[in-house]
Amino acid sequence: MKNIKILFSILSLSIILISCDSDSIELEPQGSISSEIVFKDPAFAEAFLNAIYNNIPNGYSRGWYMLASATDDAENSYPWPASNTIFNTANITPNNSRFNGLWNNSYFQIRRLNNFIKNYDQLEGTDPVKNRLKAEAHFLRGYFYSLLLRTFGGVPIITVPQELTDDLLVSRNTEEETLAFIISELDTSADLFANASERSSTRGSWDAAMALKGRVLLYQGKYSESAIASKKVLDNTSKTLDSDYESVFVTDGASEVIFDTQFSDPDKIHWANLFNTPKSSTSIxxxxxxxxxxxxxxxYEMKDTGLLPEEAGSGYDSSKPYEGRDPRFEASILYDGVEWKGQTWEFRPEGNASIASSGDWTRTGYGMRKMIQEDRNHNERSTQHWIHLRLAEVYLNYAEALIEAGTNLDLAVDAINTVRNRVSMPPISLTNQSELRKRVKRERRIELAFEEHRFWDIRRWGIAGNSEVLTIYRVDMDTDGNLINDGKEIWETRSWNDANYKFPIPQGEMDKNPNLTQNPGYE
Structure with missing residues (x-):
C-alpha cells in the first residue's frame, strides 16, 4: 500500500508538470521525489524521469509564436508576440528575454537529475533496465546543459544536489568547460545505453546521445569531432529516412525520428493547428x-534541374511560380491556389486569405503547411509530435562538419545527396569547399524549415545581422494571382544587435548571485 501511494504521488506530479510553467515548477512537493523507493524500484524511477521529460522545451510550448518567425524564414501574423516585439526589434534585455524561463527550468531539472544520479546505484532489477535508467539520466542532464550552452554560452556546472546549507552563489564555467561536461555526460550515457533495454523515441537512446553529441560539437566549431560522432550514428543506427517527407512531422513512430515529444488527447495536447492555420474568410x-x-x-529549387528559380536554365515559369519545385515546398508551404483542408486558398489581394497589415491575416502571402494536421479540424486540440532529433539532421550535421573541417568532401556530398534523394531531388556534384558550404546551408534551411534550427544556425554562422537576413520580403501579386515584376516586395527591415548572438543571463539570477557575470552587451 505504501508503494502504491508513492507511485500515485509521482505519477500525479508528472501529469501536473505537463501544464505547469517554469515559475510554478518550484512548488513541487520535495517529499514525493526524495523517498528512497524512487531510487530502488525501476517503475518509480521511470516515473521520476517522466516528469523531467515532460519539461523538455518544444517548439509548440511557446504557443503564440515559433522561433522561425524570429528568422528570415517567417513572419508571425500577430503583432504582439515576442518574435515581433522583442527578437525582430533587437529589444532583448535581461528582464524581458524569452529565454529566462529556459534558465530556471533547466536548472530545476538539473537539480532533480543530480539527486537521481547521486542515488541511482541503489536501483534494483535487471542490468539492462538499470543501465537504461542511468543512461537516460545522463542524457537528460547533457541535454539540458546543451540548451543552456547554445543560449547563454558558458554556464555554472552543478553536478551534486544542493542543500540550503551549501554555497549556492556559484560562478559561470567557460564555454570549453561546459562543452567538455556535456560531451562527458553524452559519452557516459552512450556507454550505458550500449548495454541497456530499448524504449520508444520519446526517451533517450544511444542514437540520441550520439546525435546530440554531433550537434553540440558542430555548434561549438569542433568539426572533426562532430563528424566522428555523427558518422557513428549513421553507421550504427537502425533508423531510416522516411519516404514520405510530409508525414514525418505529423505521424508518431516515423522511422527517422530519434528523439521526440509526443502528445495525445485529452491530457497532453497543444494548439499548433489553430495557431498556425491561416486566417481566411471561409469556414476553415x-x-x-x-x-x-x-x-x-x-x-526552394526546381525539381527537374536542382537550380534556384533565379538561375538560368532552371525551368522556372513566373506565370506558374509554384509548379515544379522541390517536393518539400509542397509539403511545407501553403501558397496562392493550393488545395488544402478541402478548399482552395487564395493569398492574392482580395482573395479569401489575402495579405493584410492588421488582424491575424498573413503578412507574407503564405502559410505554414509543414507540421500541421490536415485531417484534423483546426479548432480541435493538436497532437502532432515535436521532433528534437531526426536522422536527416544527422546527415546534414555530418556533411557540414566535414565541409568545415575541409576533409572527405566526397563523403559530405554523399550525405547531402542522401537527404535530397529521399525527395527525388537531383544530386549535387560539387567539389569546392566554398560552394559546398553554401549548398549545405541551403539544404539545412529547406530540409529543417520551421523546426527551429535556423534561429540557431544564423547565430553560429555569424550572419544574423546581415542585410539579406534582416530584409524580409513578401509575395507581390495582383488580384488574378499573377506576380508583379519579380514577385516580391519588402515587408519590413528588422533590427539587430550583435549582443543577441547570445542571450542575457536573467536579471533575477544576476540580482541573487553576485558571482555571475553578464554576457557582453547586456551589462
Missing part, C-alpha cells in the same frame, strides 16, 4: 501564426 480559418517569407520561398 485559423489564427494565422507562422507565415513563410518570400526569402524562404526563393530558396
Amino acid at each position: 480559418s485559423g489564427w494565422g501564426g507562422t507565415g513563410p517569407t518570400q526569402n524562404l520561398i526563393d530558396q
